[in-house]
Amino acid sequence: MHELSIVLSIVDLAEEQVRKNNAQRVENIELDIGSMAGVEWDALDFAWTAGVKNSVLENAQRQVNRITARARCLQCQHEFEITQPFEPCPACHDYLVEYIQGKELRVKSLTVS
Numbered sequence: 581m582h583e584l585s586i587v588l589s590i591v592d593l594a595e596e597q598v599r600k601n602n603a604q605r606v607e608n609i610e611l612d613i614g615s616m617a618g619v620e621w622d623a624l625d626f627a628w629t630a631g632v633k634n635s636v637l638e639n640a641q642r643q644v645n646r647i648t649a650r651a652r653c654l655q656c657q658h659e660f661e662i663t664q665p666f667e668p669c670p671a672c673h674d675y676l677v678e679y680i681q682g683k684e685l686r687v688k689s690l691t692v693s
Contacts, residue, residue, distance in 0.1 A: 583623040586685070587631030593687060598636045603692035606640040610689040614647040614682035616665070636692075649682025 594606050613619050632638050651662040653669035654676040660669065662682065668675050 582618075583620060583627040584631055586619065586624070587627045590687060591631055591635045591637055594637050594640075594690060595635065597690055598692050601692050605636045605638075605693060606690055607693050608641045608643070608689070608691040609637060609687065610643045610645065612645045612647055612684045612686050612688045614649055614684040616649040616662070616679065616682040617685040619685065645688065647682055647684050650680040651677040651682075652680050653677050 590609070590611070594609065598604070598606065613624075628642065632640070649662045650659060651667070651669075652659045653672060653674055655674035656669060656672040658669055658671035659680065660671075662677070662679070666675060667677070669677060
């Protein structure tokens, strides 16, 4: 389950920010996670509960922004919502596309106190 390693990395980042700011804990954390980031939502929720226990994130309010994946066809430049890898362009049916968004996996904001 790579979701636990994701959560533990977020905990490390949060603990570093708490130290840098001479704070005690994290009040709020906001995450951006794209639909093509390879994250299983239920597994992330389960890993979050276990991973933040006894950490600066244990009582933090968590907000997850789910970013819908979008792609641009390299053949015809059509932009479209994409739901799975290797999905063809709905306009010209070419498979050469680039992701515009949807692979995000980042901490957008963190409020410490």
